[in-house]
Amino acid sequence: MKTTLKLEELAQFGFGIYLFSLLPFAWWWFLVLLLTPDIGMIGYAFGNKVGAFSYNLFHHKGLAIVLYLIGVYLQNDILMLIGTILFAHAAFDRILGYGLKYEKGFKYTHLGDL
Numbered sequence: 825m826k827t828t829l830k831l832e833e834l835a836q837f838g839f840g841i842y843l844f845s846l847l848p849f850a851w852w853w854f855l856v857l858l859l860t861p862d863i864g865m866i867g868y869a870f871g872n873k874v875g876a877f878s879y880n881l882f883h884h885k886g887l888a889i890v891l892y893l894i895g896v897y898l899q900n901d902i903l904m905l906i907g908t909i910l911f912a913h914a915a916f917d918r919i920l921g922y923g924l925k926y927e928k929g930f931k932y933t934h935l936g937d938l
Contacts, residue, residue: 833918836885840912843892847905854909861913868930876925883914883924 844854867878881887892907894900917923923934 830919833915836915837912837919840908840915843904843908844912847901847908849901849905853905854912857905857909858913858916861910865930872930873927875930876927879930880924882910883917885911885914888914 841854844851861882864879864882865875868875888907888910890907891910892904895903895905895907926934
């Protein structure tokens with residue numbers, strides 16, 4: 825089952841790359857911005873509860889999709905970029921086994937303990 829989940833996330837990461845290819849930004853932006861959602865880890869400086877909330881906020885695919893769709897509706901390339909980067913990053917993290925966090929600590933995720 826773990827392999828199936830990783831393949832699904834790989835497909836979603838590929839979809840994120842495809843969505844980025846539709847945007848008018850140079851490819852180096854994708855590489856530069858791909859790890860920026862990890863800024864959500866800063867919340868762990870304020871405890872596990874705040875850390876889990878902030879990390880999960882920056883790694884929630886639903887939020888990524890909503891931001892992307894708002895960008896499409898408003899014809900705003902920056903919002904579409906933000907949504908695409910959040911989506912691709914979340915998929916990439918899950919390929920590596922980093923899931924959404926539980927409040928008891930960084931290593932406790934919805935995909936299992938790290």
